[in-house]
Amino acid sequence: MTLPQTAVDLVRAVSGGELTCGEVVAESLEVIGRRDPGLHAFVSVAAAEAEAEAERLDRERAESGRSRPLAGLPISAKDALFTRTGPASAGSRTLAGWRPPVEATLISRAREAGAIVMGTTTMPEFGMGANLLETRNALDDGVFTGGSSTGSAVSVAAGMVLASFGTDSAGSGRVPAALNGIVGLKPTAGLLSRYGVHGGSPTHGTMAVLARTVADVSLVCGAVQGHDPRDRGSLEPGPSEPREQLRIGIARQLWAGSSTEVEAGARIAVERLAAAGVEAVEVDGIPFEAMSGVTEVMLAAEGGAAHRGLLEEAGERYFRGSRNQVQAGMLVPMITYRRAAELRKALQARLREIYECHGIDALLFPTLPVHDIPADADVLGFDPEDPHSLATQVRNNGFSNLMGLPAVSVPVARSSSAVPVSAQLVGRPLDEATLLSLAGAMELPGLWGAARAA
Numbered sequence: 001m002t003l004p005q006t007a008v009d010l011v012r013a014v015s016g017g018e019l020t021c022g023e024v025v026a027e028s029l030e031v032i033g034r035r036d037p038g039l040h041a042f043v044s045v046a047a048a049e050a051e052a053e054a055e056r057l058d059r060e061r062a063e064s065g066r067s068r069p070l071a072g073l074p075i076s077a078k079d080a081l082f083t084r085t086g087p088a089s090a091g092s093r094t095l096a097g098w099r100p101p102v103e104a105t106l107i108s109r110a111r112e113a114g115a116i117v118m119g120t121t122t123m124p125e126f127g128m129g130a131n132l133l134e135t136r137n138a139l140d141d142g143v144f145t146g147g148s149s150t151g152s153a154v155s156v157a158a159g160m161v162l163a164s165f166g167t168d169s170a171g172s173g174r175v176p177a178a179l180n181g182i183v184g185l186k187p188t189a190g191l192l193s194r195y196g197v198h199g200g201s202p203t204h205g206t207m208a209v210l211a212r213t214v215a216d217v218s219l220v221c222g223a224v225q226g227h228d229p230r231d232r233g234s235l236e237p238g239p240s241e242p243r244e245q246l247r248i249g250i251a252r253q254l255w256a257g258s259s260t261e262v263e264a265g266a267r268i269a270v271e272r273l274a275a276a277g278v279e280a281v282e283v284d285g286i287p288f289e290a291m292s293g294v295t296e297v298m299l300a301a302e303g304g305a306a307h308r309g310l311l312e313e314a315g316e317r318y319f320r321g322s323r324n325q326v327q328a329g330m331l332v333p334m335i336t337y338r339r340a341a342e343l344r345k346a347l348q349a350r351l352r353e354i355y356e357c358h359g360i361d362a363l364l365f366p367t368l369p370v371h372d373i374p375a376d377a378d379v380l381g382f383d384p385e386d387p388h389s390l391a392t393q394v395r396n397n398g399f400s401n402l403m404g405l406p407a408v409s410v411p412v413a414r415s416s417s418a419v420p421v422s423a424q425l426v427g428r429p430l431d432e433a434t435l436l437s438l439a440g441a442m443e444l445p446g447l448w449g450a451a452r453a454a
Contacts (some may be wrong), residue, residue: 003027005448007073007162007216011114014072021054021061021072021116028074028118032160039158040134041151043079044086045119050074053116068114069223075110076155076164078148079120080127082196083107090198091123091133091148092322094314104196105228106165106207113223118161121151126199127172128303129390130321130380137375138180139418144373146176146393152210153180163220166208169201170295171397173208174409178367178422181411181447183439185209185217188430189404190235192221193228201302203344204295204401212448214410214440221432238430246438247360248273248425249283254365254396257387262366265413265421269364269442272412276441283358291347291399297332297340298402304329321380348403361434364442365396367409367422400426406435411444420444 003024004010013019029047036042060066077083080090082100084107089095107117122135127148135150137143138157145154149166153176156164166173168186177184185208192207194200211217228234250270255263270280307326315323354360370387373379377388384391400407406427411420423442427435 001027005159006212008213008219010162011069011071011073011219015067019072021057022051024072024074025050025054025116025118028161031158032118035158035160039136039138039154041121041154041158041160042076043089043120043122043151046083046085046117049085050116050118053111057114057116070110070113070115070220073115073163073220074118074161075115075220076118076121076152076161077104077107078152078164078166079123080167080198080200081107081120081165083117083120085117086120088120088198090126092125093317094310100196102196105193105230106224107196109224110165110220115163121155121164123148123150125319125322126307127167127169128322128325130325131319132380137419140372142375143417143419144179144375144377144379144388146179148172149208149210150176153177153182153184156180156210156212157182163209163211163216166210167197167200168206168208168401169204169299170394170401173210174367174397174407174424175393177210178371178409178411179373179419181418181420182210182212183214183217183411184409185221185436186400186407187221187225187432188235188406190233191225191237191406191430191432193231193234195228195230199306201299203298203302203341204398206401214408214436214443217408218436235430237432240433243361243434245279246277246434247279247281247358248438249358249360249363250280251283251286251363251365253284253286253288258366258369259371259387261415262369262371262421265371265415266364266366266423269412269423272442273364273438278438278441280364281358281360283354283360283363286354287347287350288399290343291402292395294340294344294347295398295402297336298344300325300329301332301337302329304332344402351403355428361431362425362427362438364423364425367396367424368393369396371415371421372417372419396424405429406432408435408439410439410442411447412442413444420447
């Protein structure tokens with residue numbers, strides 16, 4: 001059996017009675033069994049629980065005719081999210097085998113909407129990006145997988161599931177999405193509850209939705225978004241206010257250093273939007289360097305504070321790179337952190353002014369300067385001049401976290417390799433509707449047809 005290749009099509013087939021949830025789970029488990037031994041995307045597979053849930057949903061539909069918003073959708077969850085069906089170790093030996101006493105709000109809401117959790121997926125230790133994983137790229141074994149929502153992206157791109165929940169503090173969802181040829185959405189800070197999730201930056205961290213198409217991430221996000229009384233920072237969605245004329249800003253600062261192929265792909269995205277009636281204007285003067293400096297200070301200090309206790313208790317079980325990052329963060333003076341927090345507010349105000357001054361609905365730029373980073377490159381390095389380094393990977397991604405703005409990475413053009421070129425849009429707060437409308441207009445069509453089937 002070959003399942004539909006997108007979440008939207010699969011949910012439609014299950015809701016219409018063309019497929020049962022049992023058939024979906026059986027096929028998902030078959031693909032996991034066939035592909036994951038080589039890709040290493042999963043930490044745990046909840047086979048028995050998924051089969052039982054599928055049986056329950058099929059019985060419910062037969063008895064009541066009820067169809068849920070995510071009916072039968074097989075999903076995975078980054079190892080940072082708490083689930084009732086498996087451990088949540090956040091990729092760390094310090095938490096190996098730990099089973100959470102509660103379930104993440106996103107997971108429980110997805111279940112209520114009819115999704116079926118197939119298992120949890122790989123990530124570097126606590127999302128720090130300081131250790132390499134065995135996980136392999138779903139499209140090209142010679143290309144880096146990205147992180148830290150590594151297994152989430154690979155599980156979707158490989159067809160083992162059709163959507164996944166990750167996290168994103170400086171591109172952790174969008175970078176692996178781009179490197180595996182799928183869509184990665186980082187919504188406005190607070191739109192998706194962070195209850196039941198390991199750690200993460202209190203100022204930069206958000207949840208992420210990874211799926212194959214813009215319509216897919218829109219479907220999943222819409223089913224689980226909104227205020228959660230257990231997460232004081234959570235928010236309700238903003239009002240949908242369609243505008244006659246949409247406008248994007250071209251921030252050339254974030255195009256600098258891009259490969260010829262990436263720049264050409266981003267131009268194609270601009271052309272598609274123009275064909276859809278979207279205006280484009282040049283935008284400059286955005287203080288990206290200052291934003292990067294503030295992000296670096298705040299993430300380091302917050303990581304040091306969050307891990308101080310565990311490091312003292314089980315420091316020998318941390319990976320060396322993670323331990324070094326935490327120790328460096330512990331050395332950031334409180335006064336330095338407070339100054340960074342104040343500067344963050346000023347930078348947020350400045351960016352709002354730029355959006356208003358130019359009347360733009362989103363900024364557009366390449367997600368990464370190189371679309372197919374080699375797997376053997378120095379991907380953990382911090383050299384900003386190295387197009388493959390960690391510093392370069394987050395260059396175009398961290399500022400939207402600092403600003404709390406929604407961002408989405410979308411495949412926009414085919415390339416000379418198996419990995420397509422992706423471009424990114426950063427929109428206005430709580431205006432995911434406009435952001436995703438623009439993303440859909442620039443998306444590379446037909447990417448997930450029969451040729452890309454699992």
